[in-house]
Amino acid sequence: MLFPTIDFGLFFAFSFLLVWGLNPHNTAKKLVLLALSLAFYASWNWRFTLLLLASGAISYLVGLYVDASAQRPFRRVALGLGVALDLAILGYFKYLDFFIAQALNLAHMFGLDLPLGFVNVTLPVAISFLTFHAISYVVDVYRGRLAASRSPLDVVLYVSFFPHLVAGPIVRAHEFLPQLASPRRAGDFSFGENMLLILGGLFKKMVIANYLAVRFVDPVFTDPSQFSRFDLIMAVYAYAIQIYADFSAYTDIAIGVAALLGYRFPQNFNQPYRALGIGDFWRRWHMTLSRWLRDYLYIPLGGNRYGALATARNLMLTMVLGGLWHGANWTFLIWGALHGSALVVDHAWRRSAAFARWGQGPVARVVDWALTFNFVCLAWLFFRAPSLDAVGQFLSGVWTDNGAASTMPAVVLPLIACGALTQIAPARARAAIGVVLDNRGALAQAAFGFVLLYAIVVMAPAASAPFIYFQF
């Protein structure tokens, strides 16, 4: 049950009625929200709802033990075991076959015959996001940033809350759990702004991302040898816009849906293709993942506290593991390593005397932007290609031109321009329009919402591509 479907539209309308109807009765409302979240997850595979419940139960129990105020012995060991258990679940479902394949390849190189077989297990939807939420809870409790919840319902609801369940944003425990303490007030949220967020997300996904994927990017990446150099290069830029439109659409809708149910999620994107430098890019792209990696991986590794070499090592490790989090494939690992290397260079450059002297003028800023944007696009090639062989084939086509004429559909350039517009539109525009909408009557709001939705349905292609981050 994905967001831009009739299934979800009906599910949300039903959820909205129940949740606000039960709002004065907070425990009953949370029970219903949990039931709705389990039903949402069960729409893919009901068996994995047990995994969801188990993950929440483990987090709850470990949280009770490691609570910073409890002064129990071996708190650190208990935390380590809890995190290891979460990672073991992720490792089993997501990485075991990958590591078995690498071990078999290595053994084959040395002429050995290892008695290993693939487990061929079905990957549960959203397992990576589930793990991040579970780890966030126990670590926040251990650090004393949050008191251990006495309510197992709250903890299980935190890890399984359906708006963030499938593709984020990654809501840290201390941001969400306090919101479960009392009934919500609709007046704390702007209806107009959140309606715009949801409709804007539908436009980005159903029009920009779907057209780019179906009409151009997917065919090019399926067989790069059939396309000209120009098409191959444009496909990389088109993918940059597609993945932004696709992923930011999902999280925009998630943030809007959560707000309409009375819960606040953190922002996940802030015009990332305007970034000046890779460090800036990661402060704007998938911001909740960046913050999670910083708080729960980079800083525990030592952050920038032990000199330049250790900082570089920590940045590389964080980004390589961040890359591998996206999937068990060498392409993701190299994507992470590319970003890690760029962050090391960026970190050193911005602390250098040369940057202080030459790095901040208008020309330097344009060069900074162009280098950052093109580097990010180049790295997307590794992210999108199904294998390293496919990357080689793609780059070989860019070098030789494949002897093909350009077949890029005319619609691609306007779509890229549309995507670029989302990067330069004033950041406060949505909030301002939201306030205007909030001050209009229900009739004007309904008319506005309907006209936008009608336009989206008119423009959307018949075929659609799955959400990219759905697979993670």
Add this chain to the structure above:
Amino acid sequence: MAEPRAKPPSSTSPWAWLRVLFAVLALSVFAFPGGMVDWLDERNASGWLSAPLAFARGVDAASAAVGVKGAGEALRRWFAAAIGDADA
């Protein structure tokens, strides 16, 4: 000091939100009824959705009778042709 401006009822009441959301959904179903009919039809193998399916078909017929359904389909075809999308 200026008094804080009271928010209008439409932005503070979830029931006002609900009216708007349901109105948008209902209007969308009336504008493009084919999607809802197909959706119900696909899930009606055992016949338990016969009543809502009959209702959706009624909406479909009403929408077609007043030309709303035809206008939506024509607009989709026009847009697809304008951008060269033969599959739409």
